[in-house]
Amino acid sequence: MSATAVVEREPGGHPPEEPGRRQPPKVKGRRKPTLKVVGPPVALSAVIIGIWYFISYVLLQPSRRFLLPPPQSVVQVGFLTWSNLHDILTSLALTSKAAGLGFVVAIAIGFALAVIMSQAKWLERSVYPWAVVLQTVPILAIVPLIGFAFGFNFRSRVMVCVLIALFPIITNTLFGLQSVEDGQHDLFTLQGVGRWSRLWKLQFPAALPAIFTGLRISAGLSVIGAIVGDFFFMQGQPGLGQLINLYRDRLESDQLYAAVIVSSLLGIAAFLLVGAVSKRVIGPWYDSARTTGAS
Amino acid sequence: MAAMAVDQKTRDWADLETSGAVFTDVTKRFADGTVALDPVSFSVHPGELVAVVGPSGCGKSTLLRLASGLCAPSSGTINVGPGNVGYVFQDATLLPWRNVRRNVELLAELQGMDKPTCRAAASAAIETVGLTGFEGKYPRALSGGMKMRASLARALTMSPGLFLFDEPFGALDEITRERLNDELQKLFLDRRFAALFVTHSVAEAVFLSTRVLVMSGRPGRIVADVPIELPYPRSPSLRYEPAFASRAGQVGAALREGH
Numbered sequence: 001m002s003a004t005a006v007v008e009r010e011p012g013g014h015p016p017e018e019p020g021r022r023q024p025p026k027v028k029g030r031r032k033p034t035l036k037v038v039g040p041p042v043a044l045s046a047v048i049i050g051i052w053y054f055i056s057y058v059l060l061q062p063s064r065r066f067l068l069p070p071p072q073s074v075v076q077v078g079f080l081t082w083s084n085l086h087d088i089l090t091s092l093a094l095t096s097k098a099a100g101l102g103f104v105v106a107i108a109i110g111f112a113l114a115v116i117m118s119q120a121k122w123l124e125r126s127v128y129p130w131a132v133v134l135q136t137v138p139i140l141a142i143v144p145l146i147g148f149a150f151g152f153n154f155r156s157r158v159m160v161c162v163l164i165a166l167f168p169i170i171t172n173t174l175f176g177l178q179s180v181e182d183g184q185h186d187l188f189t190l191q192g193v194g195r196w197s198r199l200w201k202l203q204f205p206a207a208l209p210a211i212f213t214g215l216r217i218s219a220g221l222s223v224i225g226a227i228v229g230d231f232f233f234m235q236g237q238p239g240l241g242q243l244i245n246l247y248r249d250r251l252e253s254d255q256l257y258a259a260v261i262v263s264s265l266l267g268i269a270a271f272l273l274v275g276a277v278s279k280r281v282i283g284p285w286y287d288s289a290r291t292t293g294a295s
Numbered sequence: 296m297a298a299m300a301v302d303q304k305t306r307d308w309a310d311l312e313t314s315g316a317v318f319t320d321v322t323k324r325f326a327d328g329t330v331a332l333d334p335v336s337f338s339v340h341p342g343e344l345v346a347v348v349g350p351s352g353c354g355k356s357t358l359l360r361l362a363s364g365l366c367a368p369s370s371g372t373i374n375v376g377p378g379n380v381g382y383v384f385q386d387a388t389l390l391p392w393r394n395v396r397r398n399v400e401l402l403a404e405l406q407g408m409d410k411p412t413c414r415a416a417a418s419a420a421i422e423t424v425g426l427t428g429f430e431g432k433y434p435r436a437l438s439g440g441m442k443m444r445a446s447l448a449r450a451l452t453m454s455p456g457l458f459l460f461d462e463p464f465g466a467l468d469e470i471t472r473e474r475l476n477d478e479l480q481k482l483f484l485d486r487r488f489a490a491l492f493v494t495h496s497v498a499e500a501v502f503l504s505t506r507v508l509v510m511s512g513r514p515g516r517i518v519a520d521v522p523i524e525l526p527y528p529r530s531p532s533l534r535y536e537p538a539f540a541s542r543a544g545q546v547g548a549a550l551r552e553g554h
Binding site: 181183184186187188189190191193197201202205206208282284285286287 | 363364365380382384385386388390391392393401402405406433434435
């Protein structure tokens with residue numbers, strides 16, 4: 001146990017707790033100097049941008065510079081030119097909507113399947129292989145089929161996100177529900193509680209850390225699903241994937257890189273959002289939340 | 296055999312409608328064929344704190360699981376008096392997502408009691424174990440000793456007539472352990488419940504109990520039943536007195552014999 005986690009107060013009017021455990025001097029948080037925290041990431045980013053410049057200006061001949069246009073050109077054309085930015089933002093909205101909706105549906109289905117499987121071994125043995133099949137079938141092969149079957153519309157885009165995001169949610173939730181300690185199960189058994197009470201008051205809260213691990217993976221996957229799906233859904237309003245495709249065809253590499261950057265920012269945002277929710281929900285009681293959490 | 300003699304002596308108790316537990320020729324065989332308990336007979340009544348010592352794997356914990364109904368005997372009968380059974384596990388088994396107060400409230404809550412009742416029961420129990428002021432702390436912020444106190448408080452909320460302790464202080468350091476022994480003794484003298492206390496420590500068994508049952512290695516049998524007629528309240532310094540040493544020696548000898 002970390003020293004700072006030990007309670008600093010003694011119970012009023014009661015004998016002090018175990019003489020063997022001296023209360024440590026109160027350490028205020030674990031804040032490090034700002035420079036130490038911010039310095040290394042900033043330095044690494046500078047190095048990466050430096051390499052980017054190096055490739056653009058030194059390695060690539062001007063005629064081939066379109067392969068990796070320099071950063072300021074990407075910013076200028078992709079982000080500071082309103083017509084391009086407008087296209088990118090419109091696509092971003094659509095892609096976010098598909099990814100978000102797919103993520104939510106995946107959570108609902110994933111929780112339901114995990115709960116069902118947690119109720120009996122034979123259910124797990126029957127359902128789990130299909131979850132694995134779902135994961136192993138190449139998504140690129142499935143996407144066109146979904147399109148043919150359900151139409152190349154928004155609903156199909158969402159469906160692709162669900163398919164790709166579902167597996168980590170199922171497995172992590174199931175793992176979490178099954179990770180309850182025997183002693184805690186005994187405690188509930190002794191009170192004669194029913195299946196649902198046990199699920200809701202014991203298994204589900206115990207599963208939360210694992211659930212958030214799954215959600216963090218799936219949030220990113222859902223964004224990838226939305227963008228990959230776009231490559232096949234060429235009708236209607238374009239999503240980010242479609243836009244990337246379009247810029248590539250037109251060899252508009254500044255816009256292309258801008259769109260790629262926005263795509264990955266969307267993935268990062270999804271990851272951070274889940275991390276923030278996770279920190280809020282399980283942070284107060286779960287020990288490693290502060291080490292694994294995206295801050 | 297000592298166990299049989301004691302059983303005869305206490306048979307008449309069994310007819311009394313009291314809390315406590317009476318084991319009669321209880322055996323336990325697990326599904327894999329392991330025999331955990333050979334016929335075991337003994338009883339524990341209100342005002343008795345019966346310690347059970349024995350080598351690892353001798354079925355000490357199985358006794359408690361049987362008494363609580365967590366598992367059923369393969370043969371023989373177990374009579375447990377009316378009233379609640381309190382079970383204090385080897386680990387504190389606190390739920391990490393609940394703070395101390397909510398952990399202590401848990402059993403009453405699972406019994407479907409209303410919020411104010413749960414609160415009141417929890418507050419009283421928290422005060423009894425000396426955790427007042429720590430209600431809002433999550434388990435991860437508690438020391439091992441405080442976790443055990445919270446676990447004890449949780450069991451106390453149900454005012455059990457029969458208390459089952461499964462090596463509750465086994466993982467604690469010596470000083471904390473003696474301190475909690477002391478407080479458990481006070482609690483026992485105050486409430487006079489019936490208690491079965493499983494432990495590895497001969498000193499702990501002799502210090503706390505009215506009787507020590509010594510079990511043999513697997514399959515577990517009771518090889519000795521040593522009454523500890525040292526008067527309560529027992530002061531911590533009792534551990535260093537000859538009367539204590541002779542009882543402990545007796546228990547230790549029985550342990551070695553049954554091994």
